[in-house]
Amino acid sequence: xxxxxxxxxxxxxxxxxxxxxxxxxxxxxxxxxxxxxxxxxxxxxxxxxxxxxxxxxxxxxxxxxxxxxxxxxxxxxxxxxxxxxxxxxxxxxxxxxxxxxxxxxxxxxxxxxxxxxxxxxxxxxxxxxxxxxxxxxxxxxxxxxxxxxxxxxxxxxxxxxxxxxxxxxxxxxxxxxxxxxxxxxxxxxxxxxxxxxxxxxxxxxxxxxxxxxxxxxxxxxxxxxxxxxxxxxxxxxxxxxxxxxxxxxxxxxxxxxxxxxxxxxxxxxxxxxxxxxxxxxxxxxxxxxxxxxxxxxxxxxxxxxxxxxxxxxxxxxxxx
Amino acid sequence: xxxxxxxxxxxxxxxxxxxxxxxxxxxxxxxxxxxxxxxxxxxxxxxxxxxxxxxxxxxxxxxxxxxxxxxxxxxxxxxxxxxxxxxxxxxxxxxxxxxxxxxxxxxxxxxxxxxxxxxxxxxxxxxxxxxxxxxxxxxxxxxxxxxxxxxxxxxxxxxxxxxxxxxxxxxxxxxxxxxxxxxxxxxxxxxxxxxxxxxxxxxxxxxxxxxxxxxxxxxxxxxxxxxxxxxxxxxxxxxxxxxxxxxxxxxxxxxxxxxxxxxxxxxxxxxxxxxxxxxxxxxxxxxxxxxxxxxxxxxxxxxxxxxxxxxxxxxxxxxx
Numbered sequence: 261x262x263x264x265x266x267x268x269x270x271x272x273x274x275x276x277x278x279x280x281x282x283x284x285x286x287x288x289x290x291x292x293x294x295x296x297x298x299x300x301x302x303x304x305x306x307x308x309x310x311x312x313x314x315x316x317x318x319x320x321x322x323x324x325x326x327x328x329x330x331x332x333x334x335x336x337x338x339x340x341x342x343x344x345x346x347x348x349x350x351x352x353x354x355x356x357x358x359x360x361x362x363x364x365x366x367x368x369x370x371x372x373x374x375x376x377x378x379x380x381x382x383x384x385x386x387x388x389x390x391x392x393x394x395x396x397x398x399x400x401x402x403x404x405x406x407x408x409x410x411x412x413x414x415x416x417x418x419x420x421x422x423x424x425x426x427x428x429x430x431x432x433x434x435x436x437x438x439x440x441x442x443x444x445x446x447x448x449x450x451x452x453x454x455x456x457x458x459x460x461x462x463x464x465x466x467x468x469x470x471x472x473x474x475x476x477x478x479x480x481x482x483x484x485x486x487x488x489x490x491x492x493x494x495x496x497x498x499x500x501x502x503x504x505x506x507x508x509x510x511x512x513x514x515x516x517x518x519x520x521x522x523x524x525x526x527x528x529x530x531x532x533x534x535x536x537x538x539x540x541x542x543x544x545x546x547x548x549x550x551x552x553x554x555x556x557x558x559x560x561x562x563x564x565x566x567x568x569x570x571x572x573x574x575x576x577x578x579x580x
Numbered sequence: 581x582x583x584x585x586x587x588x589x590x591x592x593x594x595x596x597x598x599x600x601x602x603x604x605x606x607x608x609x610x611x612x613x614x615x616x617x618x619x620x621x622x623x624x625x626x627x628x629x630x631x632x633x634x635x636x637x638x639x640x641x642x643x644x645x646x647x648x649x650x651x652x653x654x655x656x657x658x659x660x661x662x663x664x665x666x667x668x669x670x671x672x673x674x675x676x677x678x679x680x681x682x683x684x685x686x687x688x689x690x691x692x693x694x695x696x697x698x699x700x701x702x703x704x705x706x707x708x709x710x711x712x713x714x715x716x717x718x719x720x721x722x723x724x725x726x727x728x729x730x731x732x733x734x735x736x737x738x739x740x741x742x743x744x745x746x747x748x749x750x751x752x753x754x755x756x757x758x759x760x761x762x763x764x765x766x767x768x769x770x771x772x773x774x775x776x777x778x779x780x781x782x783x784x785x786x787x788x789x790x791x792x793x794x795x796x797x798x799x800x801x802x803x804x805x806x807x808x809x810x811x812x813x814x815x816x817x818x819x820x821x822x823x824x825x826x827x828x829x830x831x832x833x834x835x836x837x838x839x840x841x842x843x844x845x846x847x848x849x850x851x852x853x854x855x856x857x858x859x860x861x862x863x864x865x866x867x868x869x870x871x872x873x874x875x876x877x878x879x880x881x882x883x884x885x886x887x888x889x890x891x892x893x894x895x896x897x898x899x900x
Binding site for chain 2: 268269270272273274325328329330331345346347348349351352353354355356358359360362363366373377380381384387388391392394395396398399402
């Protein structure tokens with residue numbers, strides 16, 4: 261990735277910004293999934309390196325714009341890019357990085373033109389799905405939509421999180437590893453269950469706060485983010501509790517306070533929203549294990565398949 | 581373009597926004613240049629239609645983010661997208677449109693895979709150049725850089741305006757029209773002179789204000805935009821005039837007022853900055869005419885070539 265984010269001018273107004281998030285330590289879950297899937301389907305990982313780098317760069321570009329759109333203050337334990345450089349330069353750096361992300365793929369010499377065409381189409385689909393999911397998330401918050409159900413949540417999370425975090429890495433890895441012959445539907449299904457479970461755990465983790473997450477404590481509650489816990493709470497809280505909650509969400513994020521966020525959290529504990537979300541994520545994890553078998557039914561056992569199987573507990577048990 | 585921006589969900593939070601700017605009347609200068617160049621090089625315009633649509637969509641995506649980055653209030657006579665829907669949804673819609681813009685090109689059946697690869701590389705180069713130019717523009721403003729010279733201005737305008745407005749339409753049209761055999765350097769040169777002259781005239785037009793431009797009166801002066809006139813004024817204004825101007829720019833855009841903008845304008849008149857910029861644009865126009873001959877020296881005369889020649893006075897004399 262460093263190679264594609266190498267020196268360039270203007271450095272202080274653009275490429276230093278473009279390199280900022282990639283230089284902060286991340287877990288690299290997406291490239292790991294992509295490379296291992298390629299290997300599980302029988303091709304060496306270096307053939308998938310361009311695609312893996314492209315997806316990781318696109319991920320970092322999303323983070324820059326997400327932080328602007330969510331008005332987040334912290335990312336990976338440090339101030340967000342727009343906090344450091346202003347909204348204008350941050351948005352521009354995100355645009356730059358999103359398009360630089362295509363470079364490792366379109367310039368890849370390890371892949372045939374036919375495979376590259378398919379992979380570019382996958383990357384464009386990732387952006388389409390992610391922007392649709394982000395639009396739902398932002399739109400619901402802006403309009404303080406308070407009558408969402410779990411199905412709506414799954415649609416949003418599927419688009420906003422699963423496509424670029426799990427579905428696309430699996431699909432792109434399989435396309436390369438199988439030279440375009442793999443059936444992708446079962447892989448998408450596995451990716452969806454894994455991604456949803458991952459997102460719910462991530463949202464639960466945000467409620468624990470602490471310095472481990474690298475974000476503000478209770479950031480999601482202050483932003484009024486439509487998590488599964490919040491959707492559950494809105495559906496189950498009664499009387500004054502629900503009235504107060506609706507008012508709180510109408511005022512968020514500008515009018516939200518730490519006290520308000522704490523009260524939402526207390527309500528979530530009291531109404532069983534956290535337990536509900538934990539159970540929901542556990543059910544998704546069971547489905548992910550089931551879907552895993554089908555997704556990789558055509559490939560033989562290997563250390564790479566073992567690694568992928570191990571990604572399920574790794575991604576869902578993580579503490580930061 | 582309408583076909584690629586057709587119905588889709590979520591409509592109120594994404595695709596309605598994506599369609600907003602394209603639905604406002606524009607002049608279509610970029611696709612006109614691209615299609616006519618293709619025809620001048622000998623291929624029918626329908627072969628270049630996908631590329632022309634892609635570039636026009638990318639242009640509209642840039643406008644969305646530009647307006648956020650410049651904190652502009654009006655675009656084509658109506659409120660900007662972020663004024664209508666907030667910064668978050670507007671940034672997200674720009675991301676969506678920028679990637680949808682690749683679709684008419686990568687899905688184009690009129691072009692060979694080899695030509696498509698070259699055209700995708702051209703589009704990615706457009707984004708690279710445009711984000712670099714935008715970074716200079718924004719960075720100079722943020723840091724109130726007051727010692728710029730015309731060479732710095734040409735670098736910035738070349739990247740920010742010329743690449744996507746003139747250089748890329750000419751290059752992409754020629755690539756398609758010549759099936760990849762055209763020499764592109766002379767076309768880039770012509771595009772650069774045409775684009776710079778166009779940008780300077782556009783900046784001069786902004787100072788005339790009025791409802792014709794579809795933007796706020798004196799918007800550039802209030803934003804502290806580094807135009808050729810401002811760079812000239814900073815280099816020539818003396819004593820109290822320059823001290824006041826520097827203070828004004830340090831306060832812009834948040835601290836700028838109509839009175840302040842009027843005073844900058846008066847100074848520009850008094851120090852000959854407007855005349856300087858008009859002369860500069862006229863010189864660029866002369867160079868554009870000269871470069872035009874070389875750029876199209878290998879193609880025979882045709883109505884399309886005549887149309888392209890006519891684009892020089894058309895683009896540079898426009899009143900809105």
